[in-house]
Amino acid sequence: MKHNNTEKSIPKRPRRGIYILPNFFTSMNIFCGFYAIISSINGRFTAAGVSILIAVVFDSLDGKIARATNTTSKFGVEYDSLADLISFGLAPGLMIYLWALKPLGRIGWLAAFLFLICGALRLARFNTQTGSVDSNHFVGLPIPAGAGMNAVIVLFCHRFGMNNSVNPILIFIIMNTLSFLMVSTIKYNSFKKPELFKKMNFNVLVGAVIIFIFIAAEPSIALFLMGLIYVISGPIGSLKHLKNAKHNTTNTPKPDKKKA
Known part of the structure; x- marks a missing residue:
């Protein structure tokens, strides 16, 4: 008796619906950035700062979800870069200008524009260096960290009632x-080493709970201190690396030169 061979196993096409998940988080990243812009225009700078921080969370989730579900794509990478430019370049630049730099006039909005253009250059360099540099470190300050630092500064000043007395020159x-720092070659830890989480001892766990x-x-004080520590960790690490390299060079024994 012959069997019907019409129902042979046919290669299934990859389900494209699963790609919606990481791109949805990227879209929420853009939404938070756009909301931060609207809030800044309306003078609600605290809401703008919180929106930027939430955008940072969505930005960290979309990549992890894409890798976990094996749905990474070139489209997702480009879409994520465009979202980052809005949420972490335009939104914080406009927020800081309207919050503190507006009294400086042209110099103020040029500083905000410089932050935006350096963020764009940082993203472009990151995309071209993907796969060719050590994934354990970022080259230059990541743009989400730069935007997050701007956001926590606003929240920190609001916590202590310094919104109306902030120094524009300092900002x-x-x-x-x-x-x-974003366009520099200073290396920052990416916290992508699996050993950081696999080999966590009891004391580190207690410290994480305390944090x-x-x-x-x-939240305003804690996030400000954490952001400040991360921002200055890059230059401090580079100085330590240069000091160790110089120390090793001076202590290297020189070969004896014997006369012929």
């Missing part, structure tokens, strides 16, 4: 410093 210096409690109790 101007901070903005230009963050812009320089979480600190964030829950005083």
Whole structure:
């Protein structure tokens, strides 16, 4: 008796519906960035800062979800870069300008534009270096970290009632410093090493719980301190690396030169 061979196993096409998930998180990233822009225009700078921080969370989730579900694509990479430019370049630049730099006039909005253009250059360099550099470190300050630092500065000043007494020159210096760090070659930890989470001992776990409690109790202060530590960790690490390299060079024994 012959069997019907019409129902042979046919290669199934990959389900494209699953690609919606990471791109949805990227879309929420853009939404938070756009909401931050609207909030800044309306003078609601605290809401703008919170929106940028939420965008940072969505930005970290979309890549992890894409890798976990094996749905990474070139479209997703390009879409993510465009979202980052809006949420972490345009939104914080406009927020800081309207919040503190507007009294400086042309110099103020040029500083905000410099942050935006350096963020765009940082994203373009990151996309071209993917796969060719060590994934354990970022080359230059990541643009989400730069945007997040701007956001926590606003929240920190609001926490202590300094919104109306903030020094525009100080904010101007901070903005230009963050812009320089983004396009620099200073290395920052990417926290992508699996060993950081697999080999966590009891003391580290207790420390993580304490940090979480600190964030829950005083989010503005805790996030500001964490952001500041991360921003300065790059230059400090580079200085230590240069110092160690110089020390190793001076202590290297020179070969004896014997006369012929």
